[in-house]
Amino acid sequence: MSEDSFLREIEEELRSDKLKAFWRRFAPFIIGGAVLIVLLVAANEVWKWWRSSTAAEASDRYYAAVQMLDGGDVDGALSAFADLENNGPQGYAILSRFQQAAALKEQGQFEQAIAAYDALAASLDQPRLRELAYVMSAYIAVDHFDAAAVEARVGSMTGEENALRNNAREALGLAYYKAGNIENARARFEEIAADPMAAQDMQLRAYVYLEQLASTGVAVSNDIVEEVAPQDDAESFEIDLDALGTPMSPVVE
Helix, strand or coil: HHHHHHHHHHHHHHHHHHHHHHHHHHHHHHHHHHHHHHHHHHHHHHCCCCCCHHHHHEEEEEHHHHHHHHCCHHHHHHHHHHHHHHHCHHHHHHHHHHHHHHHHHCCCHHHHHHHHHHHHHHHHCCCHHHHHHHHHHHHHHHHHHCCHHHHHHHHHHCCCCHHHHHHHHHHHHHHHHHCCHHHHHHHHHHHHCCCCCHHHHHHHHHHHHHHHHCCCCCCHHEEEEHCCCCCCCHHHCCCHHHHHHHHCCCCCC
């Protein structure tokens, strides 16, 4: 055996001994780390499956409650929504609370519906959902509370940066009109009519409101009315003046 071959064998033996020593020292940590990775992956898969399964079940329960409500079984629907609120995922729990408040409104329990929307808004940390709950409350409050109550709910939402600004403006305009504050009502309706981002049906309602105000002698900006007015059959948009006191359903932009 040559000297080089002998030296290589010695080096291989030394490397083998070092590897064995390294493995004896660190094997528990290596194996433990591998097992931990496997467990984490398995736990993540189980969590995704559970979340998907839970969401699917909650979705079925939610739409079953909606069908009960549509079918006239209000008490059964309210019970189902309440159960989902207490035992369902957060998203469906919030939707259920919106539905419960809407059902109270449909039953003519207006003050209870307003209280339900207000409580929902106060409990939400998502700004847009909180604002939507206040808008819904404000629309009902137009007919049942004073203008100050509507202002308290949506008065801070009329700025250009707010996605629900035109819903807030409409509720405020109707509340001001009902209170006899015609100038403030006109100003809110003109803001809607002049907003290029307002939904078309919202702008058409603003046009109707302004036309009705103009018919009573209130000075209305002609530029805004001419820009928003339907070109063909404006007659079809005439409404009774009393309808200005009726809150519309909100249009989420």
